[in-house]
Amino acid sequence: QVQLVQSGAEVKEPGASVKVSCKASGYTFTGLFIHWARQAPGHGLECMGLINPSDGSTTFAQKFQGRVTLTRDTSTSTVYMELSSLISDDTAVYYCARGNSYAYDYWGQGTLVTVSS
Amino acid sequence: QSALTQPPAASGSPGQSVTISCTGSSSDVGTYNYVSWYQQHPGRAPQLMIYEVSKRPSGVPDRFSGSKSGNTASLTVSGLQAEDEADYFCISYAGSRDWVFGGGTKLTVL
Numbered sequence: 699q700v701q702l703v704q705s706g707a708e709v710k711e712p713g714a715s716v717k718v719s720c721k722a723s724g725y726t727f728t729g730l731f732i733h734w735a736r737q738a739p740g741h742g743l744e745c746m747g748l749i750n751p752s753d754g755s756t757t758f759a760q761k762f763q764g765r766v767t768l769t770r771d772t773s774t775s776t777v778y779m780e781l782s783s784l785i786s787d788d789t790a791v792y793y794c795a796r797g798n799s800y801a802y803d804y805w806g807q808g809t810l811v812t813v814s815s
Numbered sequence: 816q817s818a819l820t821q822p823p824a825a826s827g828s829p830g831q832s833v834t835i836s837c838t839g840s841s842s843d844v845g846t847y848n849y850v851s852w853y854q855q856h857p858g859r860a861p862q863l864m865i866y867e868v869s870k871r872p873s874g875v876p877d878r879f880s881g882s883k884s885g886n887t888a889s890l891t892v893s894g895l896q897a898e899d900e901a902d903y904f905c906i907s908y909a910g911s912r913d914w915v916f917g918g919g920t921k922l923t924v925l
Contacts, residue, residue, distance in 0.1 A: 742919040757912040800849035801866035
């Protein structure tokens with residue numbers, strides 16, 4: 699069955715970077731996009747960007763351009779999301795999700811990133 | 816501010832029907848038949864309920880249905896059950912590898 703398993707919770711200081719992983723299984727990793735979104739406490743979901751695991755090409759929401767890096771490792775079917783120059787407003791649950799038929803059909807369990815000094 | 820506008824809250828009694836709207840623009844909802852709807856219970860990851868405006872993934876009850884008119888998409892939950900109480904949000908494709916999100920609607924089963 700399709701699964702996306704994310705890495706565990708992180709606590710970071712302001713100005714630091716965080717790297718979250720998303721390991722896919724149960725389907726052909728290079729066949730579908732992986733999207734990233736985040737949800738701050740008490741708020742709705744916010745689109746961050748996507749990666750095409752086949753060729754590594756990426757697209758980012760304007761708000762995150764220059765601060766987010768998406769990479770993939772096809773040997774382990776894993777996508778990585780790195781967010782730099784963290785501020786307190788980056789405290790959120792970060793999700794990866796598989797893109798299929800222009801929808802997000804499977805989601806990771808979420809990774810809580812807390813930014814605090 | 817979300818690109819797609821949803822009412823912050825909706826409610827209904829068990830057995831009733833409730834409809835949640837998702838209003839975008841001619842650049843997203845109005846142009847593409849790629850609106851999807853998600854259910855999210857507290858502390859859980861979102862679950863896909865509707866894709867391509869009105870299609871249901873395997874396993875989603877047929878009490879959930881979707882539609883679209885112009886720049887507004889809608890999710891209808893018929894025969895409300897207690898387990899339907901959750902947050903619901905919409906996503907629309909907007910072209911050029913861009914997706915736009917709704918702010919979410921909290922559905923309360925009275």
